[in-house]
Amino acid sequence: MSVTYNESARSFKLTAKDTCYVLQVVSEGYLAHTYFGKALPDDDLTYLLRLDENPFTPETNDRDRASFMDTLPFEYPTYGLGDYREHAFAIRDKNGAAACDLRYKSHRIYDGKPALDGLPATFTNTPDEAQTLEIVMEDKPAGLEVTLIYTAFTDLDVITRSAVVKNVGGDDVKLTRVYSACVEFDTEKLDMITLWGSWARERVIERSPLHHGKQSVDSMRGESSHQNNPFTALCEHKADEDSGECFGFNFVYSGNFISQAEVTQHKKTRYVMGINSADFEWLLEPGEVFTAPEVVMVHSDSGLGKMSRTFHDLYRNNLIRGEWKDKRRPILINNWEATYFNFTAEKIYQIAEQASKLGIEMMVLDDGWFGHRDSDNSSLGDWFVYEKKMEGGLKALVDRVNALGMKFGLWFEPEMVSPDSELYRAHPDWAIQVKGRPLTLCREQYVLDYSRKEVRDYVYGMMRKILDSANIEYIKWDMNRQLTEVASNALPENRQRELWHRYVLGVYDLMNRLTTDYPHILLENCSGGGARFDAGMLYYSPQIWCSDDTDAIERLKIQHGTSMCYPCSAMGAHVSDCPNHSVGRSTPFETRGHVAMVGTFGYELDVTRISQEDRDAIPAQIAEFNKYNTLVRTGDHYRIGNMFEDNLWDAWMFVSKDRSEALFEFVQVIGRANERSRRIKLKGLDPEAYYFEESKPEVKLSGAALMECGINVGGLWGDYKSKILHFVRV
Numbered sequence: 001m002s003v004t005y006n007e008s009a010r011s012f013k014l015t016a017k018d019t020c021y022v023l024q025v026v027s028e029g030y031l032a033h034t035y036f037g038k039a040l041p042d043d044d045l046t047y048l049l050r051l052d053e054n055p056f057t058p059e060t061n062d063r064d065r066a067s068f069m070d071t072l073p074f075e076y077p078t079y080g081l082g083d084y085r086e087h088a089f090a091i092r093d094k095n096g097a098a099a100c101d102l103r104y105k106s107h108r109i110y111d112g113k114p115a116l117d118g119l120p121a122t123f124t125n126t127p128d129e130a131q132t133l134e135i136v137m138e139d140k141p142a143g144l145e146v147t148l149i150y151t152a153f154t155d156l157d158v159i160t161r162s163a164v165v166k167n168v169g170g171d172d173v174k175l176t177r178v179y180s181a182c183v184e185f186d187t188e189k190l191d192m193i194t195l196w197g198s199w200a201r202e203r204v205i206e207r208s209p210l211h212h213g214k215q216s217v218d219s220m221r222g223e224s225s226h227q228n229n230p231f232t233a234l235c236e237h238k239a240d241e242d243s244g245e246c247f248g249f250n251f252v253y254s255g256n257f258i259s260q261a262e263v264t265q266h267k268k269t270r271y272v273m274g275i276n277s278a279d280f281e282w283l284l285e286p287g288e289v290f291t292a293p294e295v296v297m298v299h300s301d302s303g304l305g306k307m308s309r310t311f312h313d314l315y316r317n318n319l320i321r322g323e324w325k326d327k328r329r330p331i332l333i334n335n336w337e338a339t340y341f342n343f344t345a346e347k348i349y350q351i352a353e354q355a356s357k358l359g360i361e362m363m364v365l366d367d368g369w370f371g372h373r374d375s376d377n378s379s380l381g382d383w384f385v386y387e388k389k390m391e392g393g394l395k396a397l398v399d400r401v402n403a404l405g406m407k408f409g410l411w412f413e414p415e416m417v418s419p420d421s422e423l424y425r426a427h428p429d430w431a432i433q434v435k436g437r438p439l440t441l442c443r444e445q446y447v448l449d450y451s452r453k454e455v456r457d458y459v460y461g462m463m464r465k466i467l468d469s470a471n472i473e474y475i476k477w478d479m480n481r482q483l484t485e486v487a488s489n490a491l492p493e494n495r496q497r498e499l500w501h502r503y504v505l506g507v508y509d510l511m512n513r514l515t516t517d518y519p520h521i522l523l524e525n526c527s528g529g530g531a532r533f534d535a536g537m538l539y540y541s542p543q544i545w546c547s548d549d550t551d552a553i554e555r556l557k558i559q560h561g562t563s564m565c566y567p568c569s570a571m572g573a574h575v576s577d578c579p580n581h582s583v584g585r586s587t588p589f590e591t592r593g594h595v596a597m598v599g600t601f602g603y604e605l606d607v608t609r610i611s612q613e614d615r616d617a618i619p620a621q622i623a624e625f626n627k628y629n630t631l632v633r634t635g636d637h638y639r640i641g642n643m644f645e646d647n648l649w650d651a652w653m654f655v656s657k658d659r660s661e662a663l664f665e666f667v668q669v670i671g672r673a674n675e676r677s678r679r680i681k682l683k684g685l686d687p688e689a690y691y692f693e694e695s696k697p698e699v700k701l702s703g704a705a706l707m708e709c710g711i712n713v714g715g716l717w718g719d720y721k722s723k724i725l726h727f728v729r730v
């Protein structure tokens with residue numbers, strides 16, 4: 001059983017593989033967090049709550065109730081009754097008061113995992129994969145019930161959480177904060193690891209020890225953002241890739257968020273994650289329900305590497321859906337860096353024709369095929385074909401590309417509208433805006449009010465016409481600006497602050513309709529590169545464009561940071577032309593291939609114009625990708641080098657689940673004179689098995705030797721050189 005209830009201690013224990021999480025009902029129905037860590041026998045852990053120390057529980061000593069409130073490790077703390085640490089839940093009641101107080105009412109335990117209404121969430125493929133605990137808490141004066149939902153996965157060190165609020169009273173209540181998770185740690189000796197970034201520099205790993213007070217990352221941009229990813233790990237100071245205790249938190253949501261750790265007066269840490277409560281309000285009328293998105297919590301007793309692999313397994317099996325989930329993805333060629341806006345249908349065909357001869361399988365037409373779009377200053381929202389560029393129409397081009405034996409994919413940016421567009425001229429009120437204020441432009445565009453069904457229906461109608469007009473088998477869904485002047489012409493005054501979240505729900509609704517109506521289409525998300533690389537998006541699209549920076553060396557960091565919690569198989573990665581358009585660096589074609597092979601793989605260059613040498617290299621590069629793709633998609637990922645710490649080299653591995661083969665990839669970033677080979681210890685192999693490297697079958701070494709002593713990696717001459725080694729079990 002993954003979830004058990006101990007009647008005498010009134011405690012709940014969730015066991016997720018080698019991890020357990022204990023919470024319990026204490027005096028007066030308060031819910032306390034008791035333990036999160038390595039699996040334990042069925043001990044009564046009540047002593048950990050220190051209820052026998054001053055301040056005692058209110059039933060023992062009510063004169064110190066407020067001190068009790070400020071010290072109990074609350075499982076889901078509320079605002080206003082004496083707990084001055086960060087709270088997870090706050091309201092405005094019918095009188096405008098903010099205090100509230102949640103007490104245990106009931107619970108239930110069941111197999112499987114519930115879906116969250118309108119939201120992405122991890123799921124079970126069969127009910128025996130997990131068990132769920134629901135605890136109903138109530139605030140009688142406000143007439144609210146909050147159901148805390150916990151799921152423990154049987155074979156993964158994963159516990160997920162969310163909360164559902166219901167107005168069971170007779171009065172309106174405004175929710176001003178509904179976080180999804182709060183976890184108490186009985187120590188302040190932890191490091192906080194976060195992923196910050198910027199456009200073309202996404203997911204930089206930052207690590208610092210916790211200090212007293214609050215430290216957080218967040219987004220108030222309307223998307224998860226380039227700037228901070230909704231991921232945080234808390235770990236022991238000594239934790240590294242392969243050892244030490246780590247707790248990973250990832251939000252299954254694509255809008256505003258907060259991830260915060262607070263070290264409090266008694267040297268404990270309270271961690272919270274949820275929808276950012278800045279500028280958030282939600283009116284809950286009698287009978288209405290609000291659902292907070294899911295937080296995935298991963299525990300690792302063996303370092304960050306194991307934490308990441310657990311996230312990868314969960315997301316590959318229990319988050320990503322659809323026909324492409326477990327399939328090798330078609331090798332695509334995208335025309336963005338090849339032509340930008342300057343193309344015709346004939347030019348696209350020429351690229352496709354050349355690509356098809358080299359073994360590339362899908363032509364993706366990026367931005368600029370619709371309205372009258374020749375630059376980024378027009379036509380978003382006009383999802384009909386730009387006849388001048390697309391002479392003969394879209395279908396004719398798609399048919400010609402299909403006749404080459406290639407699939408065809410298309411770019412959309414469905415959430416946006418250009419001021420210069422038929423859509424905006426007809427419906428200026430459909431853009432998100434504050435009445436009486438000028439609209440702020442960003443990349444020459446405005447954001448459509450996706451809280452409005454008629455807006456979504458209209459955009460979707462246009463998309464459907466295009467999708468039904470030709471054999472389109474892939475969509476790149478882009479989102480190239482963040483939100484400003486967040487107000488809706490369709491919401492009443494007392495619901496205006498709901499727009500941030502209603503916008504995200506609207507995006508999810510449309511992605512859901514698209515993936516339901518067109519289950520064969522492969523959807524790739526994108527947001528100015530990787531501004532929406534989050535678990536919410538992975539629920540709808542099995543791959544996400546990782547970054548607009550396609551330089552192989554920059555990608556070493558970006559992909560390493562992204563792999564903290566997202567699987568490599570979901571990272572959009574392409575071989576592009578050199579000098580690289582973002583950084584001006586020239587790297588060998590082979591290295592670009594080795595780095596892109598870590599992700600979904602494809603090309604983003606004008607294959608008719610690159611050197612003959614590079615063109616000739618493509619078939620072998622594709623063969624190499626094909627050879628290792630199953631390993632990359634289904635194997636365990638091990639980070640070995642770390643460009644954030646040593647930018648002279650990088651290395652990583654993919655090891656098959658049965659440990660029968662492993663791919664080792666190495667990049668020499670800077671070549672140096674008179675150096676001996678580098679000794680690198682392999683990871684993840686079976687220590688007792690023997691392996692040979694494919695190019696030297698006569699040399700057999702034990703997994704133990706390969707991991708404890710390592711291999712000598714050298715013989716590369718020059719900067720940015722790479723090599724791969726394939727180890728096979730004897």
Ligand code: GLA
Nearest residue numbers: 336366367526527528529548
């Ligand atoms: C964004 C994407 C790019 C490309 C352009 C097109 O920046 O990340 O890959 O699609 O938009 O405008």
